[in-house]
Amino acid sequence: MGKPRCLIIGGQFSGNFCARELKTQFFCTVVDAKEYFEYTPGVLRAFVKPAHLDSLTFTLQPVYERKMGVKFIWGEVKELDGDKKTACIKTMFSNNLDSIGFDYCIICAGCNFGPFKPMGESLWFPTVHEEARAVSDWKHIDERFLEGRRRHVLEEYQKLHELNKKKSTVLVVGAGFIGVEWATELEHFFPDLKMTIIDFLPRCLGPLPDGAAEYCSEYMSATGIKEFYNCKYDPKNPEFWKQIELPNGADETYVCIGVKASNYFMPKCTLSDKGPGGGGWIHFNKYLQVTKKPSEGGGVWADGSIFAVGDCNYGCIGEPGNWEMPPVPKISYPGEEQAYHACLNVIKLSKNNQNLTKTWWPWGAGMFATSLGPHDACFVAGANENKNSGYMVNWWIPAALQKEIIETSKIDECRDRWVGILIWRLDVFYIYI
Numbered sequence: 001m002g003k004p005r006c007l008i009i010g011g012q013f014s015g016n017f018c019a020r021e022l023k024t025q026f027f028c029t030v031v032d033a034k035e036y037f038e039y040t041p042g043v044l045r046a047f048v049k050p051a052h053l054d055s056l057t058f059t060l061q062p063v064y065e066r067k068m069g070v071k072f073i074w075g076e077v078k079e080l081d082g083d084k085k086t087a088c089i090k091t092m093f094s095n096n097l098d099s100i101g102f103d104y105c106i107i108c109a110g111c112n113f114g115p116f117k118p119m120g121e122s123l124w125f126p127t128v129h130e131e132a133r134a135v136s137d138w139k140h141i142d143e144r145f146l147e148g149r150r151r152h153v154l155e156e157y158q159k160l161h162e163l164n165k166k167k168s169t170v171l172v173v174g175a176g177f178i179g180v181e182w183a184t185e186l187e188h189f190f191p192d193l194k195m196t197i198i199d200f201l202p203r204c205l206g207p208l209p210d211g212a213a214e215y216c217s218e219y220m221s222a223t224g225i226k227e228f229y230n231c232k233y234d235p236k237n238p239e240f241w242k243q244i245e246l247p248n249g250a251d252e253t254y255v256c257i258g259v260k261a262s263n264y265f266m267p268k269c270t271l272s273d274k275g276p277g278g279g280g281w282i283h284f285n286k287y288l289q290v291t292k293k294p295s296e297g298g299g300v301w302a303d304g305s306i307f308a309v310g311d312c313n314y315g316c317i318g319e320p321g322n323w324e325m326p327p328v329p330k331i332s333y334p335g336e337e338q339a340y341h342a343c344l345n346v347i348k349l350s351k352n353n354q355n356l357t358k359t360w361w362p363w364g365a366g367m368f369a370t371s372l373g374p375h376d377a378c379f380v381a382g383a384n385e386n387k388n389s390g391y392m393v394n395w396w397i398p399a400a401l402q403k404e405i406i407e408t409s410k411i412d413e414c415r416d417r418w419v420g421i422l423i424w425r426l427d428v429f430y431i432y433i
């Protein structure tokens with residue numbers, strides 16, 4: 001009998017992990033709507049220093065097909081049929097849909113960012129979905145191609161360059177880790193910009209510990225970035241602009257808040273009605289199997305052979321006050337840990353073992369490295385769903401170096417190269433203990 005077939009939707013952090021984990025025991029097929037891997041946590045730097053994009057990206061096909069030995073399809077999954085176990089895929093350069101069958105499927109399709117855009121569009125994730133491209137602010141660029149992404153990065157860089165020349169005012173909305181990183185990158189690489197950052201919370205970095213928030217605030221204040229907290233973004237209200245000392249408005253605004261679901265290919269019965277960005281997240285159970293939403297009974301969808309991991313899923317199980325698993329932050333490390341749990345369960349099911357592994361709140365979900373320009377950063381470990389939890393365990397140049405080592409070694413691992421694999425496998429052994 002041949003090996004079972006496993007379809008992996010999305011080829012970034014969690015999809016890449018699944019392919020490496022399952023490639024020997026399954027015929028794996030990875031589908032991704034774009035042709036390249038991009039290390040999202042480093043992409044802010046690419047917009048202020050475009051040469052950095054090359055070190056963050058690689059084309060997926062050679063790595064998946066030649067190095068890992070799995071099949072790669074460059075195309076968008078448009079529909080997943082759980083009963084027939086088929087996926088309809090619109091491959092590149094084709095207007096028709098291809099249907100492919102599978103025995104198991106792991107959905108690693110991530111999410112979008114940017115709540116004020118109809119399909120959630122931001123600089124941070126390339127615009128790849130057909131529906132999103134139709135209403136994109138950068139329709140003239142096709143970010144499914146690495147060259148398209150490069151053009152977008154260069155366009156934004158040129159824009160920033162011009163703004164800097166004019167000593168323009170720039171507003172960053174949201175002082176979570178992304179907003180803080182973006183404001184400090186802009187300040188460092190374009191020192192003539194007049195930077196302001198706001199948040200509706202009383203301080204920066206959201207739920208992370210006070211020590212880390214104070215550290216970042218001190219950095220921003222020392223570099224002349226104006227901060228305003230307890231302040232709601234209300235661009236149509238002149239009082240808002242006066243309150244943040246920009247009575248004439250800002251020359252440019254970057255909204256750095258809010259994830260938005262992009263699971264357009266999933267049947268509505270599996271998607272949440274609620275949640276960040278208006279819902280649309282894939283419901284799942286303790287075994288990471290896709291389930292129906294509670295109003296549809298909440299049972300396992302299809303026959304339990306379809307799993308959802310990483311940013312695409314609902315992120316929590318249960319209700320506030322009665323969590324089975326509290327909300328997991330949408331960052332890469334927990335996505336990979338969930339991917340590992342899903343892989344274990346796919347392997348078990350393929351051996352007719354119904355004693356599935358339960359997932360848990362991944363310890364890696366409490367680690368946040370926030371960069372403050374290229375030479376400073378702070379690293380928090382042990383954060384959980386409670387406000388002000390965790391500890392700032394590393395900061396200043398050592399934390400900036402740590403962030404660079406994470407970036408380089410992680411990309412190396414995703415390229416299936418031995419140095420990265422060795423570094424992260426040792427770490428992963430530690431998680432599994």
Ligand SMILES: Cc1cc2nc3c(=O)[nH]c(=O)nc-3n(C[C@H](O)[C@H](O)[C@H](O)COP(=O)(O)OP(=O)(O)OC[C@H]3O[C@@H](n4cnc5c(N)ncnc54)[C@H](O)[C@@H]3O)c2cc1C
Nearest residue numbers: 010012013014032033040041077109110310311330331332
């Ligand atoms: C600016 C920024 C900074 C960040 N910094 C950090 C950090 O420092 N540390 C950290 O841990 N996390 C960080 N994150 C979060 C991290 O990038 C995400 O959690 C991580 O990328 C999620 O991995 P994933 O594999 O679940 O999904 P993604 O990385 O989103 O990958 C999903 C893939 O699926 C593909 N796809 C989607 N839909 C389809 C479809 N229908 N058909 C085919 N393919 C599809 C997409 O093209 C994409 O390649 C940051 C995020 C942002 C935006």
